[in-house]
Amino acid sequence: MSVEKVRVFNEKGIELFRQYLHTLGENPKAAPPKQLLNNPNLCAEIGEVVKVEERSFTTRLDAAQYFSRVFSGVDKGNVDQNAGLWSWLSLYYFDHVCPSDAEGNRAPGRDYRHIPDRSYRYRHRHLLAGPYQAFQLYGDRAMILLCTPVQKENAFHHEIAGRQILMSNPAIMETVSSLYLDEKTKKPKFGSQSHGKPGTIRRFVDVMQQLDLTYDLYSMSPEQLLSLLPAEFDGWKGTISPAR
Amino acid sequence: MIRKLNFTGRKKIPKSLISIELVPDGNRQFSFDATFNLAELALPPDAEVYAEAYHHASYMRFSYGKIGKTVIPTERKLRQIEPGAFPLFRVKVVKGGRILASADKIVPRSSADEPKGKLSLLPVEFKDLADLIWNLDLSSERPVLQLNDRIDGIKDIARIDQQFFALVYPDVIRQILRTILIENDYADADSDEDDWQSQWLRFAEGLPGVDKVPSDKYPGVEEDRETWIEEVIMVFCKKWKVREKFLQALQQEPE
Numbered sequence: 111m112s113v114e115k116v117r118v119f120n121e122k123g124i125e126l127f128r129q130y131l132h133t134l135g136e137n138p139k140a141a142p143p144k145q146l147l148n149n150p151n152l153c154a155e156i157g158e159v160v161k162v163e164e165r166s167f168t169t170r171l172d173a174a175q176y177f178s179r180v181f182s183g184v185d186k187g188n189v190d191q192n193a194g195l196w197s198w199l200s201l202y203y204f205d206h207v208c209p210s211d212a213e214g215n216r217a218p219g220r221d222y223r224h225i226p227d228r229s230y231r232y233r234h235r236h237l238l239a240g241p242y243q244a245f246q247l248y249g250d251r252a253m254i255l256l257c258t259p260v261q262k263e264n265a266f267h268h269e270i271a272g273r274q275i276l277m278s279n280p281a282i283m284e285t286v287s288s289l290y291l292d293e294k295t296k297k298p299k300f301g302s303q304s305h306g307k308p309g310t311i312r313r314f315v316d317v318m319q320q321l322d323l324t325y326d327l328y329s330m331s332p333e334q335l336l337s338l339l340p341a342e343f344d345g346w347k348g349t350i351s352p353a354r
Numbered sequence: 355m356i357r358k359l360n361f362t363g364r365k366k367i368p369k370s371l372i373s374i375e376l377v378p379d380g381n382r383q384f385s386f387d388a389t390f391n392l393a394e395l396a397l398p399p400d401a402e403v404y405a406e407a408y409h410h411a412s413y414m415r416f417s418y419g420k421i422g423k424t425v426i427p428t429e430r431k432l433r434q435i436e437p438g439a440f441p442l443f444r445v446k447v448v449k450g451g452r453i454l455a456s457a458d459k460i461v462p463r464s465s466a467d468e469p470k471g472k473l474s475l476l477p478v479e480f481k482d483l484a485d486l487i488w489n490l491d492l493s494s495e496r497p498v499l500q501l502n503d504r505i506d507g508i509k510d511i512a513r514i515d516q517q518f519f520a521l522v523y524p525d526v527i528r529q530i531l532r533t534i535l536i537e538n539d540y541a542d543a544d545s546d547e548d549d550w551q552s553q554w555l556r557f558a559e560g561l562p563g564v565d566k567v568p569s570d571k572y573p574g575v576e577e578d579r580e581t582w583i584e585e586v587i588m589v590f591c592k593k594w595k596v597r598e599k600f601l602q603a604l605q606q607e608p609e
Binding site: 120121185186187188190191194228229233234243247271274277278279323324325326328329330334 | 363364382404406408410411412413415436437438446448451452453481482484485491492493
């Protein structure tokens with residue numbers, strides 16, 4: 111098993127990685143430029159000696175648990191918002207965050223999935239840093255946000271993680287799990303991520319933002335939050351998986 | 355002007371009734387001191403008072419007892435706020451789970467030297483910026499000037515060094531006004547006294563000789579706003595004698 115010292119890309123390293131992502135638009139079979147990973151002109155070792163191994167991840171939660179162990183002894187200030195670090199890790203695990211299809215083509219999507227974006231709207235969208243940050247806050251209770259394959263963000267993470275009043279409130283997180291997580295399969299209940307349907311996660315976000323104007327949501331228990339929800343959410347309470 | 359209607363029945367706490375000051379612990383973290391003067395709001399004495407600090411998804415909440423008998427919490431260290439980050443605050447008065455009064459996006463004073471009641475338009479935070487000297491963070495609730503804490507004395511450099519002032523602040527103002535007027539297409543200086551964009555536009559309009567910001571929508575307004583921004587920068591530099599002070603600082607440098 112290949113083990114590598116973790117490094118941090120400098121601006122030039124990030125830029126070359128970004129160029130590669132854009133190259134994939136024209137040549138989706140282009141091989142990842144792994145030679146950048148240990149080029150001393152493009153990256154430096156993180157202060158402490160930290161190593162990662164070439165491995166696969168079953169889910170985003172699995173990846174977050176792994177990076178949480180890897181960085182357990184490192185100053186959080188050097189990890190959480192470190193764009194050079196997470197870009198380097200994205201390239202190191204590129205076969206996982208941007209796997210090729212049967213024809214050998216890769217579709218990386220927007221840059222912020224691989225290179226952290228500082229903006230409020232996109233900072234949680236990095237495919238490795240986003241799960242890591244959610245796991246730092248909630249540990250395994252972040253399951254509903256992180257139950258998908260590492261290259262795929264679900265609607266729960268997308269809708270919750272970018273909103274401070276939701277993401278920072280443990281009772282809201284617990285309410286989300288209680289409504290939408292199928293405890294048997296450890297996956298979201300069928301239909302809970304749909305667009306335009308009553309009681310789904312997108313409606314939950316709308317309703318919570320409205321309630322936040324009137325209620326002190328931080329002082330409420332999950333049971334109290336559930337009791338505030340309108341009738342459209344009744345079908346999700348205590349169900350394993352609503353009728354299809 | 356966009357008028358905002360409040361159907362919630364909740365009172366707005368004027369920020370002049372709140373004073374919050376960050377206290378650095380020397381290890382890139384803060385605690386804080388807060389005082390409230392909420393008597394004039396005629397709130398029930400048994401309503402509870404909370405101060406909340408937040409930065410991105412990190413959040414901490416502190417109970418200050420009740421309106422009738424406030425109690426300052428002994429532990430006020432912002433342990434769960436990202437080290438070096440500059441948090442904002444909200445203050446809530448709550449009864450039976452309902453918010454009776456609140457103030458949000460409160461910018462704390464970052465030192466006892468800053469006068470009370472003066473609005474801090476540009477909070478400063480110190481963090482590891484690798485090889486950058488400074489960075490303007492436009493991704494938070496309001497613009498924050500980030501300074502590289504790897505540089506000894508950067509706080510004093512930013513505070514008193516005329517060359518730093520001359521080279522950094524005009525560009526900071528340009529970036530902020532471009533974000534507001536061009537990227538966000540926001541040009542209402544009067545709508546909300548608590549909105550950071552309105553605050554910055556009022557600051558710019560308050561400079562001597564600066565016209566009102568072009569707020570109407572018409573073909574070519576973007577170019578007019580770009581021109582207005584450059585006028586603001588020129589007036590700012592003239593007001594603060596930026597060129598003159600820069601040259602003086604250069605002459606004072608040891609050979």
